Amino acid sequence: MSEKIKKSTWIxxxxxAVVVFIAGLFTASIVERRxxxxxxxxxxxxxxxxxxxNEEWGKNYPLEYESYMKMLDTNFRSKYxxxxxxxxxxxxxxxxxxxxxxxFSKEYNQARGHxxxxxxxxxxxxxxxxxxxxxxxTCWSCKSPDVPRMMAKMGVAEFYKAKWFETGxxxxxxxxCQDCHDPKTxxxxxxxxxxxEALERRGKKxxxxxxxxxxxxxxxxxxxxxxxxxxxxYLTFPWDKGFSADSMEAYYDEIQFTDFTHKLSKTPIIxxxxxxxxxxxTGIHAKRGVACADCHMPYKxxxxxxxxxxxxxxxxxxxANACQxxxxxxxxxxxxxxxxxxxxxxxxxxxxxxxxxxxxLEAEAAWKNGATEDEMKPVLKFIRQAQWRWDWVAAxxxxxxxxxxxxxxVLGNGIERSEKARGLISVVFTKHGVALxxxxxxxxxxxxAQKYIGLDxxxxxxxxxxxxxxxxxxxxxxxxxxxxxxxxx
Numbered sequence: 001m002s003e004k005i006k007k008s009t010w011i012x013x014x015x016x017a018v019v020v021f022i023a024g025l026f027t028a029s030i031v032e033r034r035x036x037x038x039x040x041x042x043x044x045x046x047x048x049x050x051x052x053x054n055e056e057w058g059k060n061y062p063l064e065y066e067s068y069m070k071m072l073d074t075n076f077r078s079k080y081x082x083x084x085x086x087x088x089x090x091x092x093x094x095x096x097x098x099x100x101x102x103x104f105s106k107e108y109n110q111a112r113g114h115x116x117x118x119x120x121x122x123x124x125x126x127x128x129x130x131x132x133x134x135x136x137x138t139c140w141s142c143k144s145p146d147v148p149r150m151m152a153k154m155g156v157a158e159f160y161k162a163k164w165f166e167t168g169x170x171x172x173x174x175x176x177c178q179d180c181h182d183p184k185t186x187x188x189x190x191x192x193x194x195x196x197e198a199l200e201r202r203g204k205k206x207x208x209x210x211x212x213x214x215x216x217x218x219x220x221x222x223x224x225x226x227x228x229x230x231x232x233x234y235l236t237f238p239w240d241k242g243f244s245a246d247s248m249e250a251y252y253d254e255i256q257f258t259d260f261t262h263k264l265s266k267t268p269i270i271x272x273x274x275x276x277x278x279x280x281x282t283g284i285h286a287k288r289g290v291a292c293a294d295c296h297m298p299y300k301x302x303x304x305x306x307x308x309x310x311x312x313x314x315x316x317x318x319x320a321n322a323c324q325x326x327x328x329x330x331x332x333x334x335x336x337x338x339x340x341x342x343x344x345x346x347x348x349x350x351x352x353x354x355x356x357x358x359x360x361l362e363a364e365a366a367w368k369n370g371a372t373e374d375e376m377k378p379v380l381k382f383i384r385q386a387q388w389r390w391d392w393v394a395a396x397x398x399x400x401x402x403x404x405x406x407x408x409x410v411l412g413n414g415i416e417r418s419e420k421a422r423g424l425i426s427v428v429f430t431k432h433g434v435a436l437x438x439x440x441x442x443x444x445x446x447x448x449a450q451k452y453i454g455l456d457x458x459x460x461x462x463x464x465x466x467x468x469x470x471x472x473x474x475x476x477x478x479x480x481x482x483x484x485x486x487x488x489x
Contacts, residue, residue: 047183050149053484054176057183063302068176068310071113076317079339080346080399083313086110089446092350094357096449098387101263102271103127105453106460111397114175114312117143122472125464127164135164136233140171141192142222145178146482147171148191156193160233168471169478180218188214192221198237215291216277223276223292223397227257243278245392245410249385263453265363266376267383272391279396283403290326298322338401345393345400348411352390355418359383361440362425369432376428382421389414 045059058065077084088108089095099105103126112120121127121143127135138160140147150170151159159167182189188211190196195217196206209217225248229236241247249270258268280286285295297308298321315322316338319331327334363379393400393407393414400407429436443449450457476483 049183050152050178051183052145052149052173052176052178052482054145054173055484057177057181061177061186061307063305063307064177064310067300067307068115068312070311071115071313074112074116076314078314078316080342081110081314081397082317083113084110085112087446089450092353093444093446093449094353096446096453097264097357097360097443098353098390099271100360100453102260102269104271105450106455106457117174118172119174122168122468123464125460128464128467136160136228137162137164137167138228138233138235139164140167141194141235143175144171144173145176145191146173148178151193157232157234160228160235165471169475170482172475172479172483175222179221188218190217190221192235194226194235194237195221195224198239201240212289212291215293216280216286219292219296220277223274225273225275225278225392227252227259239278243281244406245275245278245389248275248278248392249388252388262360262383265360265380265383266367267360267363267380267387269384270388270391272388272395274395274397275392276396276398276402279393279398279400279406280402282406285402294325295322298325341401341404342399345404345407345411348408348415349390349394349400352386352411352414352418353394355415355422356383356387356390357443358440359386359418359421359425361443362422362429362438365434365438366425366428366432369429369434371428371432375431379421379424379428382417382424386414386418386421389417 045056047057047060051057054065054068058068071083074083074085076082077086086109088110089105095108096105099108107125109120109124121139127139137150147159150167154162177183179191180188190206199206199209224237226235226237228234238248238251241251252270257270259271260269261267262269277292280292293308295315296312297310298315298318299306300309300321309318309321311318316335319334323334324331329337359379360383363376363383366376366379389410393411396402396407400411426436428434429438441452443452447457
């Protein structure tokens with residue numbers, strides 16, 4: 001046999017071996033994926049329609065559950081946020097003045113994550129229990145998979161009408177599986193009617209929603225702006241005119257809605273909640289079809305199994321899976337890109353916070369020095385508009401990163417309106433003989449600001465402790481059969 005033939009034979013043998021090897025891998029992959037499918041279609045434990053305990057779901061989906069449990073780790077802190085506890089009133093005392101007369105002036109912290117949702121809303125000074133604390137059950141809406149169970153049991157409107165205190169023994173399991181998944185098929189589903197109702201008013205039916213859209217809409221059940229409508233405190237999203245700050249403001253103005261009247265300036269204030277979805281919808285990621293879950297719950301592979309990471313967290317703590325799938329720059333470069341945008345948003349946000357705090361304090365002084373309602377009407381209009389724009393950006397997570405261009409536009413418009421209000425107040429001061437420049441009171445710390453607006457924080461904390469010592473054991477005893485193991489956290 002010639003050397004040439006021998007060489008050709010060996011090449012053919014090597015090629016055949018490689019082809020066989022690749023075919024084997026492909027076959028093994030098919031078998032493995034088929035095995036995964038069978039596992040998912042044949043769960044170990046059948047789940048009831050309204051199973052709120054996350055560990056029961058974890059018996060069928062251990063990888064997802066194990067990753068979910070990592071949310072109990074609250075050590076990560078980025079430049080502005082993360083999962084670690086941050087006292088925002090301590091860091092930004094102007095917020096106390098902005099919310100004078102509203103419960104947020106008592107306590108406002110960085111959210112620690114879904115696993116702490118029930119515990120944190122129980123403990124926060126903003127919630128109470130009896131007649132003197134009349135929060136509706138609507139306040140539980142986004143905190144627990146027990147909520148859809150109770151809505152099914154009581155009826156949606158009747159649940160909203162109930163009191164926060166009265167339903168506390170029923171709402172015991174933190175945000176989890178039942179909130180976003182169908183227990184029979186594991187398909188993504190909307191469990192909160194407010195989102196469906198808002199989309200339908202905009203002419204969009206759930207049957208027209210794609211799977212990729214659902215990977216954001218399950219988040220939009222809660223990470224949105226909302227208000228309690230009417231005497232029944234019916235949870236409603238103000239999307240009828242659009243998702244922008246301007247559109248929602250027009251909606252609120254049309255129905256003459258106000259969350260609270262400011263204690264100092266007497267401004268009718270709209271309190272933004274956390275319009276993450278709305279801000280995201282104005283940004284480049286939404287335009288490119290990137291879903292919330294792509295960044296906050298990216299796919300990962302473990303033991304040959306591909307699944308969505310249920311450690312829902314800042315992408316800055318998981319950049320390899322969350323960011324570098326699309327962006328090929330280094331982690332250091334990408335992190336700096338995020339901080340550069342957040343720094344610019346924070347710069348304007350802080351300017352607006354300080355201007356607004358001054359506007360409220362100056363408006364208070366104007367009233368005290370004899371200002372009339374006609375003189376103050378345009379002032380209060382500008383303050384309302386400015387504070388709504390500030391809060392629309394500030395209340396959203398991500399320090400504007402979900403749409404930095406829109407965040408900066410909205411904050412810039414807010415600064416303009418706040419300074420117009422202050423200019424008009426100066427005119428009122430001149431009419432009523434108030435010396436200019438007006439010297440503002442010292443509210444430079446949380447403690448000073450809370451004292452200035454009349455909060456007795458020691459009494460509030462003692463009252464809250466007394467309330468919790470009384471009601472939590474009662475709630476836990478009634479809830480024992482339905483409460484998952486996360487209660488110890």
